[in-house]
Amino acid sequence: MLIVRFFVVRGEKMERGNGTDSEAMEYSLRYNPPVDIRLAEQYLVEVKGIFDELGITFVLSSGSCLGAVRDKALIPWDDDIDLVSIIGESDLTTEAIYAALEVFRDKGFYVRHNPSWNALSHSFMKDYVRIDWSCLYQFEEAVYSYPGVSVPSRFYLNPTQIAFLGHQFLVPDPAEEYLRLKYGPEWMIPKGPGKYEKDVIENVEQLQVTSDTCIIQIIGIDGNLVENAVVTLAGGVDSLTDEVGEALVMLGGTSWYALTIRYPGHEQVLYMEELEPDATYVYQADSVSRQELSASGEIGTLGNVLIRK
Numbered sequence: 023m024l025i026v027r028f029f030v031v032r033g034e035k036m037e038r039g040n041g042t043d044s045e046a047m048e049y050s051l052r053y054n055p056p057v058d059i060r061l062a063e064q065y066l067v068e069v070k071g072i073f074d075e076l077g078i079t080f081v082l083s084s085g086s087c088l089g090a091v092r093d094k095a096l097i098p099w100d101d102d103i104d105l106v107s108i109i110g111e112s113d114l115t116t117e118a119i120y121a122a123l124e125v126f127r128d129k130g131f132y133v134r135h136n137p138s139w140n141a142l143s144h145s146f147m148k149d150y151v152r153i154d155w156s157c158l159y160q161f162e163e164a165v166y167s168y169p170g171v172s173v174p175s176r177f178y179l180n181p182t183q184i185a186f187l188g189h190q191f192l193v194p195d196p197a198e199e200y201l202r203l204k205y206g207p208e209w210m211i212p213k214g215p216g217k218y219e220k221d222v223i224e225n226v227e228q229l230q231v232t233s234d235t236c237i238i239q240i241i242g243i244d245g246n247l248v249e250n251a252v253v254t255l256a257g258g259v260d261s262l263t264d265e266v267g268e269a270l271v272m273l274g275g276t277s278w279y280a281l282t283i284r285y286p287g288h289e290q291v292l293y294m295e296e297l298e299p300d301a302t303y304v305y306q307a308d309s310v311s312r313q314e315l316s317a318s319g320e321i322g323t324l325g326n327v328l329i330r331k
Contacts, residue, residue, distance in 0.1 A: 038318070041150040042132050050152045051294070052313075054101035054215070054322035057151050062096055063187055065151050066103050070189060072129060076122050079112040080105045080155070081181045081192040084167065084204065090186045091197045092210060099214045101322040102145075102152040108165065108178050109142065109157050116142060119157055137296065139230060139274035140166040161230070169280035169293070170226040170257040171204055215322040219293040223280050229257030234273040234299035238328065240283060241267060243307040251285035273299055278325075294325030303328035 039045030066086075073080055082090050084104035089097040096103075107114050119142055123133050126146050131153075136143040142157040158165040164172050177194035184193055194200035201209045206221040213221070240248040240263050247267030254260050256279065261269035273279070276298045283290045283305055290310060297303065306312075309327045 042130065042148045044132065044134070046150055047132055047134050047145060047147045047152065050101065050147065050150065051145075051325050053317045054294070054325060055150075055317075055320050056099045056101060056322060057096075057103070058149070059096050059098060061149050061151050062100075062103055065148055065153065066096075067187055067189060068129075069103075069105070069126075069146070069153055070191070072125060073122070076118070076125065078107060078114060078118065078122055079192070080107045081178055081194055082186075083156070083194070087193050087197060088201055088205065088209065090184060090191065091193060091201060093212075094186070097212070099322060101215075102154050105153065105155045106165075106167075106178060107155070107157045108175065109159055111179060114157065119144075136278065137276040137298075139277040140168075140170070166230070167204055168278065169223065170229045171222065172227055173200065173203060219280070219291050219323060223256045223282070223291065223293075226257035226280070229255060229274060231255075231258055231272040231274050234275055235270050236273055236297050236299055237268050237302040238271055238281075238283075239263070239266070239268045239302065239304045239331075240285070241304060241306045242285075242288075248285050251283060254282045254284070256280040256282075268302075271297075273297055275299065292327050293323045295328050296326055297328075302331040304331060305329075 038049045083106040085097055085100045086104040089095055089100065123144060127133055131146040131148050134145045136145055140159060144155050146153045160175050163175050165175055165178065167173050177200045180195055181192040182195035183190045203225065204222065205218065206225055208221065238253050240251040242248045249263055249265050249267060251263040252260050253269040253271055255271055258272055261271050263269045279295050279297050280293045281295060288307060305328055310324060313324050313327055314321060
């Protein structure tokens with residue numbers, strides 16, 4: 023029996039979907055609920071089988087690598103499975119990537135393209151399990167892990183195998199050094215949503231920005247525009263809001279970004295915001311709490327909290 027649930031978001035009705043469609047994907051990217059571990063394990067093994075048949079090399083990355091190495095299991099509160107391949111290595115071409123996407127569609131996965139400045143990125147979904155496959159571009163001898171952590175390419179170009187879920191998976195080598203680079207010196211300490219994000223953002227040294235900009239307007243809890251609020255894109259420069267509460271923010275093109283909004287008595291990390299040049303977004307002091315109230319069940323790191331004008 024197909025059950026479709028509806029939720030009200032910003033005055034609009036949002037569908038949770040059937041688990042393998044666009045509504046389920048967008049709900050996952052907005053609320054990042056924890057995946058069903060049993061299903062996530064099942065689909066990770068299935069995805070590995072598909073990639074192996076296609077001859078595509080991938081490594082477990084980010085939270086999936088962290089769980090596999092530290093916990094020998096997927097992290098219970100993780101919202102996705104993170105996989106990385108490197109464009110131009112192991113004969114991986116854009117043609118091979120798009121051919122693989124068609125195979126995943128044929129296998130019953132919903133596939134979404136994710137705008138990204140540092141990768142050719144796609145997400146697959148089946149039964150509410152989201153698998154993010156980032157095919158990273160190399161910049162000299164480095165790649166960039168979301169939200170912009172610079173990682174030497176060598177971690178991915180010479181990966182090592184570990185036993186996981188009864189199979190052999192590749193992880194960056196050395197894995198411990200990679201995890202320290204991504205999550206900071208406390209990477210061995212389990213931290214759930216709302217706690218790990220600051221550690222990751224602090225490791226973003228310099229974002230690859232261009233001349234693209236967007237505007238972010240800040241509205242306080244009293245409904246008034248906030249002047250001199252600090253908007254900081256992870257790895258970018260600080261931008262101050264003007265007398266109408268607007269800050270001009272430098273971007274690297276249409277992509278996902280992490281940012282921090284600060285003014286006296288208020289600080290908020292927004293870890294997953296899909297921003298587009300020449301657009302204006304509004305942040306209200308109660309945006310996070312309102313979005314939390316619009317969800318049903320567990321939530322993780324909220325995404326797309328900003329409201330586009």
